[in-house]
Amino acid sequence: MGFREHLREVCERVEGAIACSLMGVDGIEVDTHLVESDDLDVKSLLVEYSGVLRSAREAAEVHQAGGVSEFAVSTERLTAVARLVSPEYFMVLALRPEGNQGKARFVLRVTAPKVRAEL
Amino acid sequence: MGFREHLREVCERVEGAIACSLMGVDGIEVDTHLVESDDLDVKSLLVEYSGVLRSAREAAEVHQAGGVSEFAVSTERLTAVARLVSPEYFMVLALRPEGNQGKARFVLRVTAPKVRAEL
Numbered sequence: 001m002g003f004r005e006h007l008r009e010v011c012e013r014v015e016g017a018i019a020c021s022l023m024g025v026d027g028i029e030v031d032t033h034l035v036e037s038d039d040l041d042v043k044s045l046l047v048e049y050s051g052v053l054r055s056a057r058e059a060a061e062v063h064q065a066g067g068v069s070e071f072a073v074s075t076e077r078l079t080a081v082a083r084l085v086s087p088e089y090f091m092v093l094a095l096r097p098e099g100n101q102g103k104a105r106f107v108l109r110v111t112a113p114k115v116r117a118e119l
Numbered sequence: 120m121g122f123r124e125h126l127r128e129v130c131e132r133v134e135g136a137i138a139c140s141l142m143g144v145d146g147i148e149v150d151t152h153l154v155e156s157d158d159l160d161v162k163s164l165l166v167e168y169s170g171v172l173r174s175a176r177e178a179a180e181v182h183q184a185g186g187v188s189e190f191a192v193s194t195e196r197l198t199a200v201a202r203l204v205s206p207e208y209f210m211v212l213a214l215r216p217e218g219n220q221g222k223a224r225f226v227l228r229v230t231a232p233k234v235r236a237e238l
Contacts, residue, residue, distance in 0.1 A: 041182055048178035055174050056192045059167035063160055066195025073175045076185025102221050 006115050007033035010091070013107045016099020018078065021046050021092050022085070022115060025054060030089065040077060042094050049073060049080055053090065070108075072101065083108040085116050125234050126152035129210070132226045135218020137197065140165050140211050141204070141234060144173060149208065159196060161213050168192060168199055172209065189224065202227040204235050 003022050011017040011033050019042045021032040027050040032043060049071075057068045071082040071090075074097065081104040082092040091112060093104050122141050130136040130152050138161045140151040146169040151162060168190075176187045190201040190209075193216065200223040201211040210231060212223050 040184060045178065045182040045184055048182060049175070052171060052175045052178055056168070056171045059164065059171055060192070060194045063164040063167060065159060065164055065197050068192060068194050070191070070193040070198075072189070072191040073179070073187060074189040075179045075187050078184050079189075101224075105220075 001114070001118075003031045003115060003118065004033060006111055007031060007091070010093055010107050010111055011035045014093060014095065014100060014104045016096040017104075018042055018094040018096060019046070020094070023047070023050055023090055023092060025050060025057075025084075025088055025090060027051060042078070045078070046080060046092050046094060049082065049092065050090075053082060070105065072105075074101075079104075081105055081108060083112050085112045086119055089115075089119060091115060120233070120237075122150045122234060122237065123152060125230055126150060126210070129212055129226050129230055130154045133212060133214065133219060133223045135215040136223075137161055137213040137215060138165070139213070142166070142169055142209055142211060144169060144176075144207055144209060146170060161197070164197070165199060165211050165213060168201065168211065169209070172201060189227075191220065191224075193220075198223075200224055200227060202231050204231045205238055208234075208238060210234060 007020040010020045022030040079095045126139040129139045138153045141149040198214045
């Protein structure tokens with residue numbers, strides 16, 4: 001089962017999913033499964049959020065809070081839930097605001113080790 | 120009921136709460152209720168996370184995703200859940216990693232309008 005299959009499966013299991021990406025922490029996209037596309041440029045936004053994840057990681061390191069494992073941002077139009085797969089890669093799921101964020105966190109948590117096994 | 124009462128109430132209602140702060144988006148702390156203190160400097164970490172919130176807000180604005188309403192970061196030692204109270208202020212709850220993040224989001228959501236009414 002390749003990366004793309006895992007990304008598709010995550011989208012299928014979470015109500016309100018718009019897209020799921022595997023990305024480098026440096027912001028380089030490895031692969032994305034896109035469920036729907038509207039005028040919002042989801043891919044670019046997720047790339048931008050990788051910068052936010054890096055800032056969170058730096059803040060946590062400075063204060064000895066340990067490595068960042070998970071990260072979420074909700075805006076009026078989209079919720080993004082990210083989970084570290086390895087120190088260098090993360091999966092991020094974009095949801096409609098009314099999507100199920102708890103389910104998103106759960107599905108990413110169980111999928112991350114499967115994706116890590118393929119890196 | 121002052122700010123501090125609301126912050127204390129949030130901590131009492133959420134299992135695993137360590138501290139709850141009302142902060143300016145500029146990183147200036149208005150008030151904090153601290154449940155427990157260990158070697159981790161929670162207050163400074165939360166100030167640092169306000170910078171992360173600002174980056175998320177900028178990223179979302181650039182991509183027309185709308186204003187950031189909620190934000191969460193989990194590390195090995197601490198989960199922080201933040202909710203905007205107004206465009207200039209947010210509440211942030213620090214939890215132990217095993218704390219109930221869903222409950223944290225719910226309690227912050229219902230408390231935010233009460234705090235906003237006092238700003």
